[in-house]
Amino acid sequence: MPSLSDALDRALADALAEARYPTKRLADSAQALSHRYRAGVDPTSVVLDADIAAAAYAAYRMPATHAAVVAALSEVAALAPDFAPRTVVDIGGGTGAAVWAAARVWPSLAEATVLDHSAQAMSLGRRLAERADSEAVRRTRWQRASLGNTELPPTDIATLSYVLSELTEKARGSTVRAMAGATLAVVIEPGTPAGYERVMAARDELIAAGMHVVAPCPHSGTCPIPRGQDWCHFAARLGRSALHQRLKTATLNFEDEKFAYVAAAREPWPTAPARVVRHPLKRKGLVSLRLCGADGLADSIVSKRDPAAYRTARDTSWGDPWVTGGNDR
Ligand SMILES: C[S@@+](CC[C@H](N)C(=O)[O-])C[C@H]1O[C@@H](n2cnc3c(N)ncnc32)[C@H](O)[C@@H]1O
Numbered sequence: 001m002p003s004l005s006d007a008l009d010r011a012l013a014d015a016l017a018e019a020r021y022p023t024k025r026l027a028d029s030a031q032a033l034s035h036r037y038r039a040g041v042d043p044t045s046v047v048l049d050a051d052i053a054a055a056a057y058a059a060y061r062m063p064a065t066h067a068a069v070v071a072a073l074s075e076v077a078a079l080a081p082d083f084a085p086r087t088v089v090d091i092g093g094g095t096g097a098a099v100w101a102a103a104r105v106w107p108s109l110a111e112a113t114v115l116d117h118s119a120q121a122m123s124l125g126r127r128l129a130e131r132a133d134s135e136a137v138r139r140t141r142w143q144r145a146s147l148g149n150t151e152l153p154p155t156d157i158a159t160l161s162y163v164l165s166e167l168t169e170k171a172r173g174s175t176v177r178a179m180a181g182a183t184l185a186v187v188i189e190p191g192t193p194a195g196y197e198r199v200m201a202a203r204d205e206l207i208a209a210g211m212h213v214v215a216p217c218p219h220s221g222t223c224p225i226p227r228g229q230d231w232c233h234f235a236a237r238l239g240r241s242a243l244h245q246r247l248k249t250a251t252l253n254f255e256d257e258k259f260a261y262v263a264a265a266r267e268p269w270p271t272a273p274a275r276v277v278r279h280p281l282k283r284k285g286l287v288s289l290r291l292c293g294a295d296g297l298a299d300s301i302v303s304k305r306d307p308a309a310y311r312t313a314r315d316t317s318w319g320d321p322w323v324t325g326g327n328d329r
Contacts, residue, residue, distance in 0.1 A: 011131035029056035043168045048118040058095045067238035068259035069101035075215045076263045084108035085156035092163030096125035103134035115145035158182035164198040176202045180209030191233030191258030203262040211264035224296035233260045234319040272321030279318045287313035
């Protein structure tokens with residue numbers, strides 16, 4: 001099961017143990033955070049405004065945001081195996097989930113910068129990063145920044161993960177437009193209808209700034225999903241540590257983080273011919289795939305009569321690219 005990198009898992013456990021927060025305090029703070037996020041964040045406030053709030057975020061949410069970013073970046077990396085980025089700027093990076101993810105997906109990474117307005121989140125992020133197995137993560141530059149008229153340093157990758165809902169409409173636009181200077185810009189949001197809408201708005205901004213959509217969409221045209229009726233999202237499964245389980249009062253030792261994302265590149269990038277946008281339905285001798293391709297949405301049935309395509313379809317998951325045939329309906 002894809003989970004945290006072992007090093008991040010250990011770093012979280014060690015840093016939180018070192019801080020000696022009683023589990024009850026951490027759990028209360030995690031619950032307060034969760035209420036705040038659900039109610040909608042006031043964009044003029046700093047949510048992670050205390051060490052305990054940053055610790056609760058890292059324990060309660062960072063494993064899941066990290067898993068979602070790893071999943072999104074892995075799709076981009078699979079399309080361009082020769083891409084070997086050296087620099088990442090993680091905007092609203094908080095405790096550094098996306099920096100860890102970028103270094104995990106691209107070991108070529110040499111320099112990472114986190115921009116955030118929460119000193120407490122970045123202070124914990126720095127302590128976690130000190131324990132990283134990647135030198136780029138260990139040497140991350142943590143810079144206090146208030147997003148709005150942000151100018152980004154030149155970078156191969158710009159990430160914006162789980163941040164847009166905390167920004168004003170104006171700051172959302174200017175932040176995403178600033179990302180268009182990167183070779184690759186990746187925006188990740190929760191896999192909810194509202195998260196998908198924010199991703200779609202970011203996608204429009206990136207296209208208007210001259211970028212090319214890389215993933216999940218196989219094209220830079222209009223999204224064929226009927227607005228208001230459905231939303232494009234994916235899921236990343238992650239293992240839960242014992243602390244994670246305790247904080248969530250959860251019985252399962254894993255969870256599925258639903259996320260929506262868009263990756264866009266300044267130059268044309270290889271794209272998948274189509275992408276699987278639902279859990280494939282696997283029945284005896286048949287696999288039904290819901291696909292998004294250049295011609296829009298289609299349901300494709302792959303049968304045992306095409307053994308090679310059938311074998312591939314059996315191994316295909318929600319979110320994967322689809323390159324082979326089937327009978328479209
Ligand atoms: C939900 S957290 C996501 C953190 C991290 N990107 C992740 O994926 O785990 C949102 C982050 O955005 C930061 N943020 C929100 N509004 C901001 C602003 N106006 N300027 C700078 N940082 C901001 C918060 O401090 C917080 O670290």
